[in-house]
Amino acid sequence: xxxxxxxxxMFIVFDINKVLWNDKKLNMLFLLGCIVLVYGSYDCxxxxxxxxxxxxxxxxxxxxxxxxxxxxxxxxxxxxVEIPFDETYTKTGKLPLVDTGAYAVCRHPGFWFLLIAYISxxxxxxxxxxxxxxxxxxxxxxxxxxxxxxxVFPKTIYKYDDYKKxxxxxxxxR
Numbered sequence: 001x002x003x004x005x006x007x008x009x010m011f012i013v014f015d016i017n018k019v020l021w022n023d024k025k026l027n028m029l030f031l032l033g034c035i036v037l038v039y040g041s042y043d044c045x046x047x048x049x050x051x052x053x054x055x056x057x058x059x060x061x062x063x064x065x066x067x068x069x070x071x072x073x074x075x076x077x078x079x080x081v082e083i084p085f086d087e088t089y090t091k092t093g094k095l096p097l098v099d100t101g102a103y104a105v106c107r108h109p110g111f112w113f114l115l116i117a118y119i120s121x122x123x124x125x126x127x128x129x130x131x132x133x134x135x136x137x138x139x140x141x142x143x144x145x146x147x148x149x150x151x152v153f154p155k156t157i158y159k160y161d162d163y164k165k166x167x168x169x170x171x172x173x174r
Contacts, residue, residue, distance in 0.1 A: 001040075001044075001129075001132070001133060001136065002040075003036050003037065003039055003040025003043060004037065004040050004133065004136050004137055004140060005140075006033075006036050006040075007033040007034070007036040007037035007040060008033070008140045008141075008144055009033075010029045010030070010032055010033030010036060011029070011030060011033045011144055012144065012147065013026065013029050014026065014027065014029035014030040014033065015147070015148060015152040015156075017029070018092070018152065018155075018156045019151070019152055019155050019156060022092035022093065023092070024090070024091070024092055027089055027090055027091070027092070028089075030089055031089060037137070040133070041118075041121070041133075044129060044130055044133040045121055045122075045124075045125040045130055045133075046125070049125070054125075057124050057125055058124060061123060061124040064120040064121075064123040064124050065120070065124060067116055067117075067120040068116075068117050068120035068121045068124065070113075070116070070117075071113045071114065071115075071116035071117025071118075071120060072113075072117045074102075074109075074110075074113035075110050075113040075114045075117060077102075078101075078102050078103070078109050078110045078113065079110055082098060082100075082101045082102060082103060083095075083098045083103075084096060084098070094156060094157065094158055095156055095157045095158070096157075096158060097157050097158050097159050097160060097163055099163055099166070099167060103167070104167065105167075105172045105173060106167060106168050106169065106170055106171065106172045106173070107149060107163070107164065107167050107168065107169050107170070108145045108148075108149065108169065108170055109172070110145075111141060111142065111145055111170060112170075112172070114137070114138070114141055115138050115141075118134045118137050118138060119134060121134070122134040145170075149164070149169060
């Protein structure tokens with residue numbers, strides 16, 4: 001469980017850096033946080049299970065396996081493909097506004113894709129620990145995007161306040 005907290009602390013320090021310090025070396029914290037979260041997920045859902053048990057869980061939950069894959073793929077897509085990777089994760093200074101694709105539907109589409117992915121993974125590899133981990137990831141993710149939306153993005157993304165008036169926070173629109 002500690003890996004979830006470490007990952008989100010790394011995400012927050014990444015954002016604080018964007019607002020206050022603009023230190024290029026700290027830009028790697030978002031990617032490192034993602035790696036820590038993936039390792040924490042492995043530690044919670046997979047570690048300690050036999051290969052046969054993993055295969056049995058996946059075969060018994062094919063629908064949720066597909067949902068998990070789609071959720072993770074779309075999370076990756078909105079975080080690393082739809083927004084300019086180099087400007088967002090390697091450079092400092094103001095970022096360009098992305099208001100196309102999934103970001104035209106709601107300001108934080110990754111929230112929904114990550115939620116779908118983790119609920120699906122939890123269903124596949126269910127245990128009380130997996131349920132707590134899933135709830136924790138999604139609560140921390142929600143709090144994180146609230147902080148970003150209120151304090152970080154208005155200071156780091158061009159015309160974010162205008163974007164907030166046009167595009168809903170989480171509830172998607174057409």
